[in-house]
Amino acid sequence: MATFLYRMGRTAFQRRWLVTLLWVLLLGAVGLGAAKAPASSDDGTSFMPGIEAQKAFDLIGERFPGTDVNGASARIVFVAPDGQQVTGSGNRAAIDALVAKAADEPEVANAVSPFTAGAVSKDGSTAYATVNFKVQAGDLTDADKAVLEKAIDDARDSGLTVEVGGDALAEQPAAGGSAEAVGIALAAVVLLITFGSLAAAGLPLLTAVVGVGVSMASILALGSVFGLSLTTGTLATMLGLAVGIDYALFVVSRYREERAGGHAPREAAGLATGTAGSAVVFAGLTVVIALAGLSVVGVPMLTKMGLCAAGAVVVAVLVALTLVPALLGMWPNAVLSRATRKRGRAAGRPAEAANDGGAGYRATDNTGTHNGGTDNGSADNGSADNGGSRWARFVLRRPVAVLVACVAGLGVLALPAASLEMGMPGAESKPVSSTERRAYDALADGFGAGFNGPLTIVVDAKGAADAKAAVNEIAKKIGATRGVVSVSPAQFNPAGDTALFSAVPTAGPNTEDTKNLVKTIRSERADLEGATGATFEVTGSTAMNIDIAVALQDALVPYLTVIVVLALILLLVVFRSLLVPVKAAFGFLLSVLAALGAVVAVFQWGWGAELLGVEQAGPIMSLMPIFLVGIVFGLAMDYEVFLVARMREAYVHGDRAPQAVVTGFRHSARVVVAAAVIMIAVFSGFIASGESMIKTIGFGLAVAVLFDAFVVRMALVPAVLALLGDKAWWLPGWLDRLLPRVDVEGSGLAASPTGPTRPEDSEPTHQEPARV
The missing domain is CATH 1.20.1640.10 (Multidrug efflux transporter AcrB transmembrane domain)
Structure with a gap:
């Protein structure tokens, strides 16, 4: 290699x-x-195959032909001025005018008035109209939105407070x-x-x-x-x-x-x-x-x-x-330090004019100084004592204390991870300055917290003797379930064998009560199917988010197992050591759990959330933990390879185990620290994103790199290696013969830099120098 x-x-x-x-x-x-290339259009028809909510979603598309279940929608919320009602003549006229203008648009599939759909609150203060489009939100042009936006402005001019939820008019994320x-x-x-x-x-x-x-x-x-x-x-x-x-x-x-x-x-x-x-x-x-x-x-x-x-x-x-x-x-020469360029001039030759023959790799001795070369205290070759080597010696003198401090500190930071709640934050997590958030709050005030997360029930009545009677029985039973406020009238497909209706929960979409309600409704399925001959499934955005969170939680352990096993094999090949890869995986687990704990503390518990522009604390986005685990694992192994490979290089070239740690830090610590700071800077830049998922991932990755690079790799790793000594580089003979040799540390360059080396020459036998 x-x-x-x-x-x-x-x-x-x-x-x-x-x-x-x-x-x-x-x-x-x-x-x-x-x-x-044509514009990208993510069909989104199958977010997560296999879960019940997705199966029901697919059934709607199959049994209700011509219905684009992915089409954009706008939920327009009207709030009457204080002391008035939306049913007042002037307010009603303004709402009807808006619905009529929206219905005339060619890209609008249907526009439903609140007065025909019964979408008026009991006190008459709030109402909403639903506008469904034929295409997805990303495919709507400015011209498609212009008429509806103009109608909304006209309704506002009449004195009504008008806010818009849904994805049709939502501001699309900038490039x-x-x-x-x-x-x-x-x-x-x-x-x-x-x-x-x-x-x-x-x-x-x-x-x-x-x-x-x-x-x-x-x-x-x-x-x-x-x-x-x-x-x-x-x-x-x-x-x-x-x-x-x-x-x-x-x-x-x-x-x-x-x-x-x-x-x-x-x-x-x-x-x-x-x-x-x-x-x-x-x-x-x-x-x-x-x-x-x-x-x-x-x-x-x-x-x-x-x-x-x-x-x-x-x-x-x-x-x-x-x-x-x-x-x-x-x-x-431009990338060289000023000291190196000066030395080249002082030697009477430009630095680039040095002999360009294949001089080969010059191994370092156990003091880290290049054989045959002068050092002169240059920071470039790293052979002078520097902050990295001094830090390594500090850790080597007290490895137990450093190890205990690292494990205890990261363990405390990881404690909030035990309270991790996964969900899919919606409009409630957006800034109060956005119309989507104000529409969400207005609906919650007018119709109840659960109105923003209705459950969609899809009834498959093909096996029922009387489809309508079966659907009515199922709707009646679900409507009587504890935690359900109301159910809507059933809507049948043209064949009359499938129906849809909505069930509005008492609690909000991301609460434990709603999650338990979904489980309760599904547990009633077997009895209702036996009694009616029809079956049903629960879907909608709320049920979809609940199912996704459960599925991702179940997939986390298999995923973690797969990548850890593959990476352990890879690190075995790289370091030719049994304990170093295990130590690397243990350090990763500590850093990723601490990062998850920090994410929970900020985004779920709300500690310091306002400093990051988080408007509302709540469940962590379902995709976040598995993203964090995967990406942080890769980055953690990055630093492990960069730092420990230099120690391995020093060890196979003659350094004793403790000195190899010092040599590795002398050469690599400053660069690894710079690399980690750069990673943190890049990821922190994404915390300002308006996308909730990107903001959370940016924060999670930034703190994970902070913990992994500065606590695990720079402190825990040298402490463990100090305690293990030469055993850190031990590998059973049978495994040594089985593993391929890839020569990461450049041993082959010392033997023959211009041609391939023999396998037996690719890694010289370690000779421990005589002790003084």
Whole structure:
């Protein structure tokens, strides 16, 4: 692996213009494809196959032909001025005029007046009209909405308070840009501080933007074919930008280190790609495993988001391995520190004029100083004592105390996760400044809290002797169920064998009472089917959200098992150790539970929610926990590979186990910290998103990286390795012979950097130096 990537880096450096041109052409080609592709239209007909609410949803589409169950709708809520009623002559005329204008629109399937549908509150203060469209909300044009918006304005002018719920007139999420811009700006500051060079800071940003551009253009180009939504692209952008910057950062940092150690530019690019690039490959592979593993959950939308984000990570890896060394070839000295450039001039030669022959990898001795090279205290090669090595020695002197503090601290933060409640926040979670939230509140005030989450009952009466009698019996029984306020008149399909009616719960859509009510109604099915010959299913947005939450909760453990097992196998191959992968998985569990605890505390309990712009605390979005687990697992393994691979490299080149920890931190701590801060900055930028799911994911990922990078990887990992000593790198002989050798630490480069090494030479036997 290291030898292959070494050659790739040298080739990209040497043929820099060709490699750069190929990436530019690729970006242009997918960009053109995106511009020419038709607009994406996510059909959304099957959110989660197999759950009851989805089956009932599909049955409606089958038995009620011509009904687009996914069509956009607008629920227009009217509130009369104080002291008046909506049934007053002037108010009624204004409402009827609005409904009539809406019904005349070509894209409107039907517009139902509140006075014919009985949609007036008991006190007469509130009413609502429902307008259903023939197409989905994303397919409505401004012209389609204009007439209805004008009619709403006219009704407001008459003195009525008019608010609009539903998705037809809801503001569609913007294509984005602000969150990405904030993330890039913060990343630029971190890179500039880390490298002290504009060129070194700018190169990872440039390559990351190119990678994200290729990924997003590809998603847009294929959006209409695969039904990829805007949310899908947002996740791919979030991860592609974060890992793209980080992966390029590691390659550039290793290039600077090799140049500071005396290597010529092309050789340094090859060595950086062969060593840091190997870590990038396997780190990226763990992220891809975690994201692609989302497909086992069984949610089509989740599968699309995971695969698109995995594709963005693959592109980021390819950019780091090819475009980064190519750009280093164009500016071989610009990314170097001022001290390194001065040393090159003091030696009487430009830094780029050094011998470019295959000098090969120069192993480090057990003090971390390059053999055959001078150090002069440069921060680039990391052989001088620095903050990373000092921190490692601090942990090594008191590993038990650090380990206990980390586990206890993360354990306390994880406690709120035990109270996790999953749901699908709706209009109640939107700002009170939005018309959707005001419509929600007005309906709750006028008709009761449960009115915003009605249950749709689909009765299949094909097996009944008298379909209408069977439907009436089922409606009567459900209407008498404790927790049901009312049921609507049944609506039959043309064949007369299927009916629909709504049941309004007493409680709101995201409450435990409503969840229990759904279970109670479904438990009555067997008795009613025996008595009437008809059966029924419960659906609607409330039941759908309840079923999805249960299904995702059930899928979490199998999903976690799949990705952990696959990643453990991968880490076994990378580190050739039995205990290091187990320690990595344990650390991940701590960080992800602590992150879930923080999410629950803020978004469910409301602690500090106003600081993040969270209008209403409530259940955590059902998709959030499984997203957090998958993405954080990949990112956690990122830092594990980057940090511990450098320790492994030092160990196989002769360092004792404790010194290998110090050497790994000396070389990698500053870069890992910078990478983590960049990740946190990028994810934090998405907290400002108006999308509730993106806001929650952005916060969850930011705190998860904070916990995993700074507590687990920078403190818990060295503490555990200090306690294990040489046992940390132990592997049973039979397993050692069974596992393939991939040479992540670059052992093969020490033997023969220009050609493949023998398998027995790819990892030298560790010789512990004589103790003084």
